[in-house]
Amino acid sequence: MHAPQGDSADVVNLADHAADLIERLRVRQPRVHCITNAVAQNLTANVLLAVGALPSMTIARSEVTAFATRADALLVNLGTFDPERRAAADAAIATIRSAARPWILDPVLIDRSPPRAAYAHTLLAHRPSAIRMNAAEFTELCGEASPQTFAREQRTVVAITGETDLVTDGDRTFRIANGHPLMARVTAMGCAESALVAATLAVQPDPLKAVASALLIFGIAGDIAGETANGPGTFGVHILDALFNLDRATILARAKVTS
Amino acid sequence: MHAPQGDSADVVNLADHAADLIERLRVRQPRVHCITNAVAQNLTANVLLAVGALPSMTIARSEVTAFATRADALLVNLGTFDPERRAAADAAIATIRSAARPWILDPVLIDRSPPRAAYAHTLLAHRPSAIRMNAAEFTELCGEASPQTFAREQRTVVAITGETDLVTDGDRTFRIANGHPLMARVTAMGCAESALVAATLAVQPDPLKAVASALLIFGIAGDIAGETANGPGTFGVHILDALFNLDRATILARAKVTS
Amino acid sequence: MHAPQGDSADVVNLADHAADLIERLRVRQPRVHCITNAVAQNLTANVLLAVGALPSMTIARSEVTAFATRADALLVNLGTFDPERRAAADAAIATIRSAARPWILDPVLIDRSPPRAAYAHTLLAHRPSAIRMNAAEFTELCGEASPQTFAREQRTVVAITGETDLVTDGDRTFRIANGHPLMARVTAMGCAESALVAATLAVQPDPLKAVASALLIFGIAGDIAGETANGPGTFGVHILDALFNLDRATILARAKVTS
Numbered sequence: 001m002h003a004p005q006g007d008s009a010d011v012v013n014l015a016d017h018a019a020d021l022i023e024r025l026r027v028r029q030p031r032v033h034c035i036t037n038a039v040a041q042n043l044t045a046n047v048l049l050a051v052g053a054l055p056s057m058t059i060a061r062s063e064v065t066a067f068a069t070r071a072d073a074l075l076v077n078l079g080t081f082d083p084e085r086r087a088a089a090d091a092a093i094a095t096i097r098s099a100a101r102p103w104i105l106d107p108v109l110i111d112r113s114p115p116r117a118a119y120a121h122t123l124l125a126h127r128p129s130a131i132r133m134n135a136a137e138f139t140e141l142c143g144e145a146s147p148q149t150f151a152r153e154q155r156t157v158v159a160i161t162g163e164t165d166l167v168t169d170g171d172r173t174f175r176i177a178n179g180h181p182l183m184a185r186v187t188a189m190g191c192a193e194s195a196l197v198a199a200t201l202a203v204q205p206d207p208l209k210a211v212a213s214a215l216l217i218f219g220i221a222g223d224i225a226g227e228t229a230n231g232p233g234t235f236g237v238h239i240l241d242a243l244f245n246l247d248r249a250t251i252l253a254r255a256k257v258t259s
Numbered sequence: 260m261h262a263p264q265g266d267s268a269d270v271v272n273l274a275d276h277a278a279d280l281i282e283r284l285r286v287r288q289p290r291v292h293c294i295t296n297a298v299a300q301n302l303t304a305n306v307l308l309a310v311g312a313l314p315s316m317t318i319a320r321s322e323v324t325a326f327a328t329r330a331d332a333l334l335v336n337l338g339t340f341d342p343e344r345r346a347a348a349d350a351a352i353a354t355i356r357s358a359a360r361p362w363i364l365d366p367v368l369i370d371r372s373p374p375r376a377a378y379a380h381t382l383l384a385h386r387p388s389a390i391r392m393n394a395a396e397f398t399e400l401c402g403e404a405s406p407q408t409f410a411r412e413q414r415t416v417v418a419i420t421g422e423t424d425l426v427t428d429g430d431r432t433f434r435i436a437n438g439h440p441l442m443a444r445v446t447a448m449g450c451a452e453s454a455l456v457a458a459t460l461a462v463q464p465d466p467l468k469a470v471a472s473a474l475l476i477f478g479i480a481g482d483i484a485g486e487t488a489n490g491p492g493t494f495g496v497h498i499l500d501a502l503f504n505l506d507r508a509t510i511l512a513r514a515k516v517t518s
Numbered sequence: 519m520h521a522p523q524g525d526s527a528d529v530v531n532l533a534d535h536a537a538d539l540i541e542r543l544r545v546r547q548p549r550v551h552c553i554t555n556a557v558a559q560n561l562t563a564n565v566l567l568a569v570g571a572l573p574s575m576t577i578a579r580s581e582v583t584a585f586a587t588r589a590d591a592l593l594v595n596l597g598t599f600d601p602e603r604r605a606a607a608d609a610a611i612a613t614i615r616s617a618a619r620p621w622i623l624d625p626v627l628i629d630r631s632p633p634r635a636a637y638a639h640t641l642l643a644h645r646p647s648a649i650r651m652n653a654a655e656f657t658e659l660c661g662e663a664s665p666q667t668f669a670r671e672q673r674t675v676v677a678i679t680g681e682t683d684l685v686t687d688g689d690r691t692f693r694i695a696n697g698h699p700l701m702a703r704v705t706a707m708g709c710a711e712s713a714l715v716a717a718t719l720a721v722q723p724d725p726l727k728a729v730a731s732a733l734l735i736f737g738i739a740g741d742i743a744g745e746t747a748n749g750p751g752t753f754g755v756h757i758l759d760a761l762f763n764l765d766r767a768t769i770l771a772r773a774k775v776t777s
Binding site: 037038039042043080081082109112113114115116184185186187188229230231232233234236237 | 560563574602754757758760763
Binding site for chain 2: 556557600634702747749750751
């Protein structure tokens with residue numbers, strides 16, 4: 001077992017927290033309700049199942065509240081933007097918040113669709129535990145603010161993923177350099193990563209640790225998949241195997257985190 | 260070729276029937292219309308294609324009757340519970356029944372959604388040839404009744420899948436111990452298995468033999484996939500290969516059936 | 519590097535054009551907006567990402583125009599036939615045509631659904647750059663006309679895929695014999711191939727060359743995948759890897775084209 005490739009006690013701690021979390025997910029099997037886009041549903045469910053979580057996906061008005069009531073965490077992804085999903089999101093968020101459980105917003109492509117951006121802004125009022133997005137989506141959502149300022153103002157955890165991921169609650173910040181370029185060549189990888197964040201939020205009460213751990217876990221699984229993949233097809237398959245098999249020693253050895 | 264690992268002539272017969280069926284599917288290429296949930300559509304179509312069946316998936320009001328008219332069997336899966344799918348199911352069931360062709364009900368998660376449970380109960384009046392579900396869904400649908408009693412009363416074949424699958428028409432019962440734990444780690448495996456049941460119902464007039472054969476075939480494919488998989492990603496890929504390559508000798512050698 | 523297995527300078531040229539195109543796709547990364555069926559969305563996005571194109575998939579009325587405005591090409595696939603998709607297709611086609619950008623029609627299963635066939639006929643008036651279909655769909659769309667006559671009359675490129683693909687603009691015709699039988703055992707392969715055509719139309723102004731190159735590229739990727747696949751599961755994964763890794767030498771060596 002190597003030392004984590006970071007630079008401080010915090011960083012060692014994050015790898016340790018992530019290792020704890022991956023074990024906790026397998027034991028607790030949190031229920032994660034996902035209101036997500038049509039393209040991402042299959043991979044999202046498979047990522048959650050690979051780590052031991054139990055996904056549900058319904059957007060039907062007649063039953064979304066029943067599912068949200070029993071969910072340990074909620075994902076709201078804006079990648080398919082239809083009235084049914086917006087109604088489902090509103091109902092599920094109200095339910096999950098009344099139970100004081102966590103939810104995460106993934107504002108997919110709000111930089112390319114003004115109606116999505118407007119809706120994402122209204123959802124901020126419902127206090128997501130975390131928001132995961134890329135740099136363009138962050139700029140659309142937050143304008144000129146720094147991630148730290150925005151996270152502090154909104155009392156949320158901001159995760160901006162890219163070559164290096166940034167995770168911050170305004171006070172503490174982690175940068176994670178794990179991951180592989182093939183992630184950008186398989187559809188819905190980011191969407192599935194957000195679902196993993198929902199799962200970790202369900203079993204780790206500190207949202208910063210939960211979000212940073214999820215990104216670290218996903219990035220390391222990507223590193224492993226990238227080593228055996230021959231292209232995006234095998235990469236998309238191997239990352240599920242890597243998530244399923246991930247263990248503490250591997251996380252500690254591979255974590256590339258700075259604070 | 261080993262003897263089947265069961266205990267009676269019936270069991271030998273079931274492995275034989277399943278071997279006949281897998282060959283018949285490839286020759287006859289039955290058309291299977293699937294009204295199924297959004298997450299399961301892709302895997303369901305691929306399982307059907309792997310065994311030689313021809314899937315269709317439309318739920319549009321304007322054309323579902325045309326597709327059902329030409330289908331050899333119908334699957335109704337309640338995993339996405341929206342008004343369009345309910346209208347499509349009602350129309351397709353009426354069409355398939357008027358042609359005296361088989362249909363199977365997969366009452367996904369009715370134990371977690373009262374509206375789904377209520378709808379599943381109304382569908383019983385339309386006499387499904389078979390119902391495939393897990394233990395929790397069976398309890399929701401059937402209450403205290405035994406599978407045998409319920410099958411006899413409803414004049415249907417009941418299949419309850421789990422570590423050991425049970426298939427009964429009330430008079431005859433098979434238990435199938437094939438399958439692999441990774442099946443529970445890939446989304447929509449049960450949904451796809453129900454589609455395979457629809458395909459076998461189309462080419463085997465005895466519904467008990469059809470349902471039990473489908474579960475045996477799927478379980479053996481799972482066994483094979485489990486032996487080469489490194490996790491749920493490769494498992495989901497290898498089970499399609501195993502279904503495509505399955506032959507009589509393998510079925511006879513691997514069947515774990517008791518009656 | 520072998521010589522292409524065709525019979526003329528035109529054929530050598532097509533392999534060359536295809537090799538140019540695969541490189542151009544990776545550099546230019548064209549945006550392809552896809553209005554396509556629910557079953558095909560995931561594979562379609564992954565095929566586009568594998569060759570370097572950037573897919574979008576929204577069908578929401580409130581934003582489809584915004585996406586089409588920024589798209590370099592458009593795919594309209596009729597495999598899920600609902601009012602939302604028809605409205606989205608009408609809006610997206612109007613937008614793409616007003617920008618003089620290419621679009622391709624994939625009239626999935628119009629031979630089995632009269633309403634789809636009627637809608638496909640109305641779309642011909644909007645002058646698709648290309649139409650990709652199988653033989654049964656061609657007969658439904660074109661009746662007794664030859665592909666050449668129909669292409670000339672409609673001023674479009676007609677691609678009829680099957681064991682040997684035919685591509686014609688009425689004046690010039692290519693026949694492509696690449697591809698593998700397992701393509702018919704994986705759902706949505708044809709749909710994804712149409713999306714690849716949209717991508718090549720975006721970076722090659724001669725639509726005949728674009729369409730024929732796309733079919734050649736997809737067929738060669740299928741050949742390669744077929745050599746390592748153990749069945750349809752691994753085939754569906756390996757074809758994405760093959761598309762991602764395809765290079766000029768492989769295209770020139772493997773092209774089976776006649777004119």
